[in-house]
Amino acid sequence: MQRFSTLVELLAVGADDAIALQAPGAKPLTYHGLRANQQKTLAALNSFGIGRQDRVAIVLPNGPEMASAFVSIAAAATAAPLNPVYRADEFEFYLSDLHAKALVVEKGSTSPALAIADKLKIQVLELTPSDEGIGAFTLTQVNPPAVTGASFTPGPAAPEDIGLILHTSGTTSRPKIVPLSNINICASGGNVRDNLQLTAADRGLNIMPLFHIHGLIAGLLAPLSAGSSIFCTPGFNALKFFGWMTEAKPTWYTAVPTMHQTIVARAAQNHEVIAANPLRFIRSSSSSMPPQVISELEAAFKTPLIEAYGMTEAAHQMASNPLPPARRIPGSVGIAAGPEVAIMDTEGNLLERGLTGEIVIRGPNVTAGYENNPKANAEAYTNGWFRTGDQGIMDVDGYLSITGRLKEIISRGGEKISPREVDEILMDHPAVQQVVTFGIPHEKLGEEVGAAVVLREGTSATEKELREFAAVRLADFKIPRKILFLEEIPKGATGKLQRIGLAAKLGL
Known part of the structure; x- marks a missing residue:
């Protein structure tokens, strides 16, 4: 399958008239429309004095505008999506720590992030949906910066530029900044696409939040890199899930175990919906899935559940169970699915299969290092391998099982x-x-x-x-x-x- 190194390249794969984004009760947006929106956003950001490597915080509700804003902003600058439910203190920490140059909110937003942006002298950009299709938008400058003419680098982001920046939680210190280059995020999107064998004929039902690495990569970039479509929901809602299935007619969805457990609890009274909309597979990641729930879900949907292992520093996916006819092992997170995966002892030696140690990874999807944190980087990298902080064991066939968390998150x-x-x-x-x-x-x-x-x-x-x-x-x-x-x-x-x-x- 094709490999991409920028989001402009990644979006180019979809056919002009193919549907890229859909949402409940809305006019779809084609790939032509999404690409046009990406170019329009690049021009708008440059006109506001925002360019490559400038950090743009995004505080938007889940849905097609958030999806479109991410792929459009990250093509021109550095996207920094933040959880919209944060309180003022949290926004102040994250916006300061990121050195955000701009904040994007929806028109009419009452987010506490606005007062913090004002306090920190961060320019605010309002997103207004436009009528080309769901997810298309325009950006308006609400408060032009007091000092204009500050230098910036215009034009589309380069492969090595940071496309996405997220915080990871630290137990012994403040949350760490994880910068992910365009190469990192595009590689990871391609890894998930290839592992799931996504094609233009697929349609994903996205219920994952788009301020998390799981939703951004598996829910969004993987299907876009296959030229397939995504039905963007406002976020997970167990009461609406089966209605969305009827409207979207998806071929797959990805979620965290708690969501799957809620869905399977409602599956019995929705078996007609399930039968009318057969899924090719279901995917699970972000925390371990109880094998009992895997069995229930596979029985209810009559389709395989593919469990994967990811983390922010790997731009999401590291390992995954493969699709049938290859072997899936419940309780295992599968085989290496993108980066190289190995087991290392405390001295930095790689261990033979069957021995327990720390799970380590290396590859084009792995971050080059935490920002402004030499101590964390010294601890995280050994001989070019990134230490995940998770303890695990790999069997003779390369199937990985996580045996415990070394970190205290x-x-x-x-x-x-x-x-x-x-x-x-x-x-x-x-x-x-x-x-x-x-x-x-x-x-x-x-x-x-x-x-x-x-x-x-x-x-x-x-x-x-x-x-x-x-x-x-x-x-x-x-x-x-x-x-x-x-x-x-x-x-x-x-x-x-x-x-x-x-x-x-x-x-x-």
């Missing part, structure tokens, strides 16, 4: 949460002396957020009070669902507070 239904970030918010409460945030096993979400708290002497606070305190400054998915008040938090042999194993120690 909490993965709540595929949403990655930095415990340190939650710690720092709770520590701001006047009654809190010490806090350790940690993952608590959860049947459906994989993990839930918990926190152990020691209060200052002579003060008092309730669980409800601390949750409300956190809710003002953290997105809902990061707020601890369980807060324990302790006299002392258990420590390791060296006196360090330990997150891993804390849930078990506390009997949760």
